[in-house]
Amino acid sequence: MQEFEVKYYPEMLLKSRSVRRYCCQRLGWNLEKLLKAVHPDCRVQREWARLWVTCPEVVKEAVWEVLSTTPGVDQFSRIERRPWNDLDELAGHALELYGEALEGRSFGVRVKREKGLPFRSGEVERFLGAKLLETGLPSKVDLTRPEVPVRIRLTAGEAWFHVDHGKGLGGFALGTQGACLSLVSGGYDSSVASFSTIRRGLVTHFLFFNLGGAAHERAVRRHAHYLWRRYGASHPVQFVSVPFEEVVGAILEKVSDGYMGVFIKRCFLKAATPIARRLKCPALVTGEAVAQVASQTLVNLQAIDTATDLLVIRPLVTMDKRVVIQQADAIGTRAFADRMPEYCAVISKSPTIAADPEKLAAEEADFPWEVLERAVEQATYTPITELGEES
Structure with missing residues (x-):
């Protein structure tokens, strides 16, 4: 199964709690209806700050198209989850997932971590950046506008790699404004x-x-x-x-x-x-x-x-x-x-x-x-x- 993290359009998140909940629920319902038409095994799970979409591998391109053309979606990423125990193992996963895309292009590493891990996000970013540069694949580091953004979310024992990024339509979920x-x-x-x-x-x-x-x-x-x-x-x-x-x-x-x-x-x-x-x-x-x-x-x-x-x-x-x-x-x-x-x-x-x-x-x-x-x-x-x- 393929997994996507979907971000709500920020303007929806500025509303009161009740209005925000309604707008985000509506977007989830809309996506569920559209994606069920793509494949019956597509699933949408709603959280307060994001949506998760899972789908069979064979329809990931069709799901990408739905996410990029549905009002209320700000951006989305295809997620690859990997277990990890140390930073060297994390670097190996990053090279596996981003190596081909990095060749001859600039990159920047951005890490978010849950509380309780024994290092800071910046330390991980510098370590992974150095490891990827050592391969000779990327052209340079660019933290402002990288051609290949390497985005990782770390939890205890599991890393989420944002390997593909898409831009949504923005706006409000259809049906929320009459x-x-x-x-x-x-x-x-x-x-x-x-x-x-x-x-x-x-x-x-x-x-x-x-x-x-x-x-x-x-x-x-x-x-x-x-x-x-x-x-x-x-x-x-x-x-x-x-x-x-x-x-x-x-x-x-x-x-x-x-x-x-x-x-x-x-x-x-x-x-x-x-x-x-x-x-x-x-x-x-x-x-x-x-x-x-x-x-x-x-x-x-x-x-x-x-x-x-x-x-x-x-x-x-x-x-x-x-x-x-x-x-x-x-x-x-x-x-x-x-x-x-x-x-x-x-x-x-x-x-x-x-x-x-x-x-x-x-x-x-x-x-x-x-x-x-x-x-x-x-x-x-x-x-x-x-x-x-x-x-």
């Missing part, structure tokens, strides 16, 4: 916004307004399924699709050119509100950023927000587009967005950058709202697990 409904289009922005809320511990449902027909929806469904499967699969969510062609047609016919951009986004929020309530989501999520387009000035964003009484979360509100694309690349959604055609439902020749509330009210007074109500009634709700069958 649920939200993310408006997705298949582009860079909405995917990174959705990832941000998943990472922060929010169970994230997906809402798609269909402006481009069946091909567009299929592409967005694959995109959403990838995000959920990779980062949020511990919790089932819904993919909701709303047919919006009739609403767009009414906007083009009834709304003044300069107000179309703000108006359609208000329609998105108006339609999203009853859907979010049905899914018990107190917040909506969008990929909007200040100044990205004319409808995303501060004045216009405020005008858009008054269309709903739900909280509107904008994780990217001050992020540069280049940074968003880099993050989409890092989380694996850029390839989907690169292939996604741009669907612009309404394009104003002279869009307003400061919507006047009275003018906006006048536009809405003349709008046939029954088309929006009809669109919401025709919305389809699909469990995200069923989207995998389409991929």
